[in-house]
Amino acid sequence: MSHLQNRIADLLLPMLGKSMTAAAIHTNCRKIGVSPDALHRGNLGALSMELAKGLSIFLGADRAAVVARTIATLE
Amino acid sequence: MKLLYLHRASSVLLAVIALVYVSGAGGEEALKWIGGLASMTFALIATLLLWYAALQFGKQDAARWTWQLLALGTLAFAVAEGIYFVEENLLQFSEEELFPSIADAFWSVAYLFYLAGVLVMAVAYNRSGLPRPSFIRNSLPCLLLLGGLSIAMYQMVLRDILDDAELDVLSRALYWLYPVMDLLILMPVIWLALITRMLGEGAFSRPWRALVPGFFIMCMADLYYAWLDHQDAYQTGNYVDLMWDASYWLIGLSALFQIKLLKTVQGEQS
Numbered sequence: 001m002s003h004l005q006n007r008i009a010d011l012l013l014p015m016l017g018k019s020m021t022a023a024a025i026h027t028n029c030r031k032i033g034v035s036p037d038a039l040h041r042g043n044l045g046a047l048s049m050e051l052a053k054g055l056s057i058f059l060g061a062d063r064a065a066v067v068a069r070t071i072a073t074l075e
Numbered sequence: 076m077k078l079l080y081l082h083r084a085s086s087v088l089l090a091v092i093a094l095v096y097v098s099g100a101g102g103e104e105a106l107k108w109i110g111g112l113a114s115m116t117f118a119l120i121a122t123l124l125l126w127y128a129a130l131q132f133g134k135q136d137a138a139r140w141t142w143q144l145l146a147l148g149t150l151a152f153a154v155a156e157g158i159y160f161v162e163e164n165l166l167q168f169s170e171e172e173l174f175p176s177i178a179d180a181f182w183s184v185a186y187l188f189y190l191a192g193v194l195v196m197a198v199a200y201n202r203s204g205l206p207r208p209s210f211i212r213n214s215l216p217c218l219l220l221l222g223g224l225s226i227a228m229y230q231m232v233l234r235d236i237l238d239d240a241e242l243d244v245l246s247r248a249l250y251w252l253y254p255v256m257d258l259l260i261l262m263p264v265i266w267l268a269l270i271t272r273m274l275g276e277g278a279f280s281r282p283w284r285a286l287v288p289g290f291f292i293m294c295m296a297d298l299y300y301a302w303l304d305h306q307d308a309y310q311t312g313n314y315v316d317l318m319w320d321a322s323y324w325l326i327g328l329s330a331l332f333q334i335k336l337l338k339t340v341q342g343e344q345s
Contacts, residue, residue: 015340017277023206031204054205057196058279059340060132060139066344 004039007074011067012051015058024054041074048072078124082331085120088113089324096317106312111160117320118153121327122146128282128330131337137199141192142330148188149326155181163311174304175249183249186256189290193263200270208269217265221258228254228298232305254301257294264290282333289325292318 005025012021028050029036034043052061052068059067092113096106129142158178162168168176201207236242236250268287274280296318303309 013277015278017273017275017280019275020206020273020277023273024204027206028204050204054203056136057138057199057203057205059337060136062133063337063340063344067340 002037002039004041004044004074005036008039008047008051008071011071011074015055024051028054044072044074078127078331078334081120082124082327085117085324085327088116089320092320093317096312096314103310103312107310108164110311110313110316111156111164113320114316114323115153115156115160117323117327118149118156121323121330122149122153124327124330124334125149128333131334137195141196141199142333144188144192144195145326145330148185148192149323151181151185151188152323155179155185159311170307175245179249183252183256186253186260190256190260190263193260193267193290197263197266206273208266208273213269220265221261224261224298225258228258228301232301235305250301250305253297257297260290261294264294278336278339281336282329284329285325285332286329289322289329292325293322296322 008025009021012024016024025036028047029039029043031050032043032046034047039047048068048071051071052064055064055067092109095101095109099106101109125142125146129139129146132139132142155178158176158181159173162173162176162178233251233254236247239247242250264287267283268291271280271283271287274283296315299318300309300315303313303315309315
C-alpha cells in the first residue's frame with residue numbers, strides 16, 4: 001500500500017468500514033486510470049471528486065465536499 | 076437531544092406495551108385500544124425523526140428525498156392506523172366495514188412512498204461509484220428467499236382469495252396488493268442489506284442496520300397478517316401488532332442514527 005493510499009484509508013475507514021474502504025479506493029482509482037499503489041498527489045484532486053460522489057449518499061453533497069477537500073490536500 | 080429522549084421514551088413505551096400484550100392485562104377490549112393507539116404513536120414518532128433526518132441534507136441530495144419519502148410513507152401509516160382506530164373502537168365498525176375502508180387508501184399510499192424512497196436510495200447508490208454487492212454471489216440466496224416467500228404467500232393466502240367468489244373486486248385487489256407490495260419492497264431492502272454488510276463496522280452502516288430489519292419485520296408482519304386475516308383470526312391486540320410497532324420503532328431509530336452520524340461528521344469538520 002502506498003503512503004497516500006494509507007492516509008486515504010485512515011480517513012475513510014471509520015465511515016465506510018474496512019472492506020468498503022478498500023473497494024472504494026480501488027474502484028475509484030481504476031476510474032481515474034491509476035493503480036492504488038501508484039497514487040501520487042497529482043491524482044488526489046480527481047480521486048477525491050470521485051469519492052465525494054459516493055460519500056454524498058450518506059453525508060449529503062456539502063459534507064462530502066469537505067471530506068473530499070481533506071483528501072485532495074493530503075500530504 | 077430532544078429527539079434522542081423522544082426515541083428513548085418510545086423504547087420504554089414499546090417494552091411496556093409488549094408486557095401488556097404478553098400478560099393480556101385489561102382484557103381484549105383494552106388491548107384493542109392500547110394496540111391501536113400504540114401503532115399510531117410509534118408511526119408518528121418515526122415520522123418526526125425521519126423528517127428531521129431529511130432536513131439535515133441539502134435540497135439536491137438524493138438522501139433528502141429518500142428520508143422525506145420514508146417520512147411521508149410513515150405519516151400515511153400513522154393516518155391509516157388512526158382512521159382504523161376510530162373505525163374499530165369509536166364507530167364500532169363490523170369486520171366487513173373495516174376492510175376495505177378509507178384506511179386502506181392511506182396504507183396503499185404508504186407502501187408507494189416506501190417503495191419510492193428505497194428505490195431513490197438504490198438508484199443514487201448505483202450512480203455513486205461505490206462498489207456494489209456481487210450479483211453472482213448473492214443472486215441465488217436472494218432469489219430463494221423471495222421465491223420461497225412468494226410461493227408460500229400464494230399457496231397459503233392468495234390462491235384462496237382468487238377462488239373466493241364472495242369477495243368484491245376492491246377487497247380482492249387489496250388482499251393481493253399488500254403482500255405484492257411487501258415483496259416488491261423486500262427486493263431493494265435485501266439489496267440495501269447486502270450493502271450494509273459490505274459497510275461492516277463503518278459508521279455509515281448504522282442507519283441502515285436499523286432500517287433494513289425495520290422493513291423486514293414490517294414485511295413479515297404484513298404477510299403474517301394476511302394469513303391471519305384470511306383465517307378470520309385477526310383483531311387488534313394480536314401479537315402481530317407488536318411486529319408493526321417494532322418496525323416503526325426501528326425505522327425511527329434509523330433516522331436517529333442518521334441524524335447522529337451527520338452531527339458527528341459536522342462536529343469533526345468544524
